[in-house]
Amino acid sequence: MDRALQASRSSFAERHIAEASARRRRQLVAVALFALVAACLPLFVTDVYTLNVVILTLMYLALSTGWNILGGYCGQISLGHAIYFGIGAYGTVLLYMMAGVVPWIGLLVSAALAAGLALALGYFCFRLAGHYYTIATIVIAEAALLLVLNWDWTGAALGLQLPFGPDSWATLQFGRTKVPYFYFVLALSLLAWLTAWIIEGARWGYWWRAVKDDAEAAGSLGVNIFYSKMGASAISAFFTAVGGAFYALFTSYIDPNSVFGFRISLLIALPAVLGGIGTLWGPAIGAVLLIPLGEVTRSYIGGSGSGADLVTYGALVVMVSLLRPEGLVSLLHLRKRTRGARP
Amino acid sequence: MLEVSGLTTAYQGMVAISDVSFSVKQGEILTIAGANGAGKSTLLKTIAGMERSQSGTISFEGARINGRTAHEITARGIAFVPENRRLFPRLTVQDNLSLGSFLFRNRPDRDAPLDIIFELFPILKARLNQLAVTLSGGEQQMLAIGRALMARPRLLMLDEPSQGIMPKLVAQIFEAIKIIRRSDVTILLVEQHLVKSLEIADSTIVLQTGRVVLRGSAAEIRNHPDIQSAYLGV
Numbered sequence: 001m002d003r004a005l006q007a008s009r010s011s012f013a014e015r016h017i018a019e020a021s022a023r024r025r026r027q028l029v030a031v032a033l034f035a036l037v038a039a040c041l042p043l044f045v046t047d048v049y050t051l052n053v054v055i056l057t058l059m060y061l062a063l064s065t066g067w068n069i070l071g072g073y074c075g076q077i078s079l080g081h082a083i084y085f086g087i088g089a090y091g092t093v094l095l096y097m098m099a100g101v102v103p104w105i106g107l108l109v110s111a112a113l114a115a116g117l118a119l120a121l122g123y124f125c126f127r128l129a130g131h132y133y134t135i136a137t138i139v140i141a142e143a144a145l146l147l148v149l150n151w152d153w154t155g156a157a158l159g160l161q162l163p164f165g166p167d168s169w170a171t172l173q174f175g176r177t178k179v180p181y182f183y184f185v186l187a188l189s190l191l192a193w194l195t196a197w198i199i200e201g202a203r204w205g206y207w208w209r210a211v212k213d214d215a216e217a218a219g220s221l222g223v224n225i226f227y228s229k230m231g232a233s234a235i236s237a238f239f240t241a242v243g244g245a246f247y248a249l250f251t252s253y254i255d256p257n258s259v260f261g262f263r264i265s266l267l268i269a270l271p272a273v274l275g276g277i278g279t280l281w282g283p284a285i286g287a288v289l290l291i292p293l294g295e296v297t298r299s300y301i302g303g304s305g306s307g308a309d310l311v312t313y314g315a316l317v318v319m320v321s322l323l324r325p326e327g328l329v330s331l332l333h334l335r336k337r338t339r340g341a342r343p
Numbered sequence: 344m345l346e347v348s349g350l351t352t353a354y355q356g357m358v359a360i361s362d363v364s365f366s367v368k369q370g371e372i373l374t375i376a377g378a379n380g381a382g383k384s385t386l387l388k389t390i391a392g393m394e395r396s397q398s399g400t401i402s403f404e405g406a407r408i409n410g411r412t413a414h415e416i417t418a419r420g421i422a423f424v425p426e427n428r429r430l431f432p433r434l435t436v437q438d439n440l441s442l443g444s445f446l447f448r449n450r451p452d453r454d455a456p457l458d459i460i461f462e463l464f465p466i467l468k469a470r471l472n473q474l475a476v477t478l479s480g481g482e483q484q485m486l487a488i489g490r491a492l493m494a495r496p497r498l499l500m501l502d503e504p505s506q507g508i509m510p511k512l513v514a515q516i517f518e519a520i521k522i523i524r525r526s527d528v529t530i531l532l533v534e535q536h537l538v539k540s541l542e543i544a545d546s547t548i549v550l551q552t553g554r555v556v557l558r559g560s561a562a563e564i565r566n567h568p569d570i571q572s573a574y575l576g577v
Contacts, residue, residue, distance in 0.1 A: 203445035210431055210442050217429035220391055222417035222446045222494060 024201055027280065031197075035190055042179045049299075051178050055185055055250065057291040059243055062189035064271035064283035065196050066239025071269060072278035073196075073205060074232035075212025076126070080137030081268045083144045084114040084237040086260035088244025090148065093160050093254060096171075103172045107245035111238045118237035119230055126229045138262070145260040159255025162248065172249045181250050188246060189284075192239050196280055199235075208232050212278070240268065263310075267291075270313060274320050276327025285328050290316065344369045344529055345390075345498055350399035350409075352382075352389045359385040361553040362399070367546075369497075372520070372530045374540040374561070377550035383533040384426055386550070387500045390531070391423040392416040403498065418446055422496035426503050428487040432476035436467055439475050439486055443493030453493070459526075460489040463519045481512030488519065499523065500531040505539070517543060541565050 038058075045051050063085070071077050091110025095101035101109070125136045148154050167174045174180045199205040210218035211228045219225050248254045258264075275286025293316070294309035324330055346366040352359050360382035367373045375383050388394040390401055392413040401409040408416055417423075422443075431439050440460070444453035461468040464485040470478060475486060484504055491499060501520070505513040513536070521543050524530055534540035541547065547564040549557035557564060564570055 206438065206442050206445055209434065209438075213431040213433065214429055216393060216413075217425065217431070218442075219413035220393060220417060220423045220425060220429075221442050221490065222414045223442075224412075224414045 027197060031190070031193060035186065038186055042182055048178065051182060053292050053295045055178060055182050056295065057287055058185040058189045059246060060267060060271055060291045061284050061287035062185065062192040063240055063243040063268045064287055065189065065192040066236050066243065067268045068272040068278065068283045069196060069199060070232045070236035072272055072282070073199060073212065074208040074229055076229055076233065077134045078137040079134055079265050079269060080141030081240050082260050082262065082264035083141040084118065084240035085244035085247070085264050085268065086144060086148065087114045087117065088241030089248035089254045089259040090154055090160070091241070092245035093162055093248050094154065097160065097163065102170055103245065103249055107242055110245060111241040114237040114241035115234040118233040122230045122233045126226060138265070141260065141265055142262065145256055148256040148260055157256060159253060162252040173252070185246055188242060193284065195235065195239070200280055204231065209278070270317070274316060274328060276329030279327065279329045281332070282327050282329040289328065344404055346402045347390070348400055350386070350389060350401065351397045352385050352394050353397050359553055360389070360550070363555055365548050365555065365558065367529055367531065369529055370524065370527045371545040372524055372532060372543055374532045374534055374544035374547050375550060376534070376537050376540070376547060381550040382553040383550055384502055387423065387502050387531065387533055391421065391500060417494060420497040421500065422491035422494045422498070423500045424487045424491045424502060424504065426506070428483050430475040430483055430487055430490070433474060435472055435474055436478070436486055437471045439490050440493055443490040446494055456493050456495060460492055463522060464489060481508040481516070484508055484516060488516070492523070496528060498529045498531065502533045503535060505534060505536045513539070
């Protein structure tokens with residue numbers, strides 16, 4: 001069989017691959033256009049509040065895209081990603097304050113740390129299937145929150161204040177203007193998207209989706225199920241931690257609840273869930289819709305931040321799960337599907 | 344090329360197969376017959392590494408493979424088409440096929456079997472961009488066999504390929520099995536459809552409550568009085 005198969009050349013397969021790669025090229029072009037438009041935003045948006053919302057939106061876009069790598073492609077639903085977010089935030093700040101490590105290096109070190117932790121936790125947690133895995137992630141993140149809350153070395157419940165310095169790209173500190181943060185987070189979300197894009201086309205991506213759909217069948221096709229989950233988990237944790245580091249630098253003050261809290265885990269997962277889990281554009285669509293809406297309701301209705309944004313999120317989730325269970329991204333495919341349905 | 348000896352597999356103390364021994368030569372078709380619950384599927388799953396054996400050995404091309412994980416066994420050249428096909432329903436036909444071939448690093452290596460698969464099952468070519476869930480039962484079975492062939496196996500194990508499929512397509516699938524065998528692939532076939540499977544098989548084992556109760560060439564089994572009365576209704 002082997003020899004017989006080797007000898008045959010598949011012109012048909014080649015043409016099909018050409019079509020698929022044309023589609024993937026179009027995705028790249030689309031994202032380049034989006035990025036170009038986004039990069040011009042600070043020219044028009046001079047209002048600090050609006051820019052703040054835009055920055056947070058891009059941050060959650062990057063985070064949710066990272067979450068989607070594990071939750072969407074590999075099907076391992078984590079509701080404890082705050083642990084990686086917190087490690088990125090605390091790691092970067094602590095390294096800077098205690099050892100004078102510049103944030104650029106600090107964020108890479110803490111992201112690597114988060115990826116390492118993801119592997120260590122995965123070693124145990126990936127023996128659990130489905131909902132049990134999800135519950136384990138919640139519990140572990142809550143344990144981490146309690147640990148940091150009571151640990152003097154990390155500032156306990158008071159949190160950490162980043163020491164003020166002059167504006168500089170070296171320390172990633174900008175007091176006068178938020179525009180540099182905007183470009184940083186834009187680059188981060190592009191990087192996260194690009195990683196997801198590469199995964200979609202790579203055999204790793206296929207393996208992960210197979211593990212998600214039917215792990216046993218995937219195994220019988222030669223997929224190493226455990227390694228697949230571990231790999232997806234490490235990449236996902238890495239991006240989450242970089243996002244956390246960015247958040248710490250951006251707000252220059254962190255406390256346990258704001259970075260290790262369950263709310264963060266939820267906000268990381270929600271855009272992907274709303275936009276379309278396991279899709280390339282889902283997390284982006286979800287974040288662009290969800291985060292500004294949440295911020296606006298919080299500042300206009302919420303008053304003292306009493307949770308009006310959470311109510312809005314809840315309502316959105318209910319609406320999407322009733323009307324578009326596959327996520328908002330499925331709206332984009334409506335036209336295509338009707339066209340394809342004709343024989 | 345495959346030798347199984349003294350194989351025993353149990354689920355939580357319940358013995359599913361017990362002391363099963365047989366061997367297959369390269370390029371042969373061995374069919375495994377038996378009533379429901381006789382342990383046919385368990386036997387294939389144990390060889391595929393999806394169930395763990397309690398005792399006995401499985402050796403493939405001279406190397407012992409029991410105790411290895413499913414993906415390692417697949418990488419050694421054994422492909423398994425499980426019962427009920429186990430496709431990825433929300434992936435396209437193309438993606439399902441591709442998933443069989445990612446053992447190989449290079450594109451040409453991965454895509455090489457496609458032409459042969461499309462020759463065996465032309466319908467797959469027409470359905471390439473459809474989701475697997477939209478295929479009919481017979482088409483899904485063809486896809487499952489195609490997906491297994493993408494790994495370029497030297498041993499192909501099929502669990503009830505004719506289950507729930509209209510007769511016309513069953514004939515096509517059996518025809519395909521004969522063609523696959525011609526390219527020197529060894530085949531283990533679990534099949535309820537005993538008459539049909541004896542037509543294409545070289546040898547047969549019959550399982551009953553986990554034990555081998557009969558073995559022989561396909562012709563011997565076909566003419567065996569017990570089989571004639573129990574299975575063939577003659």
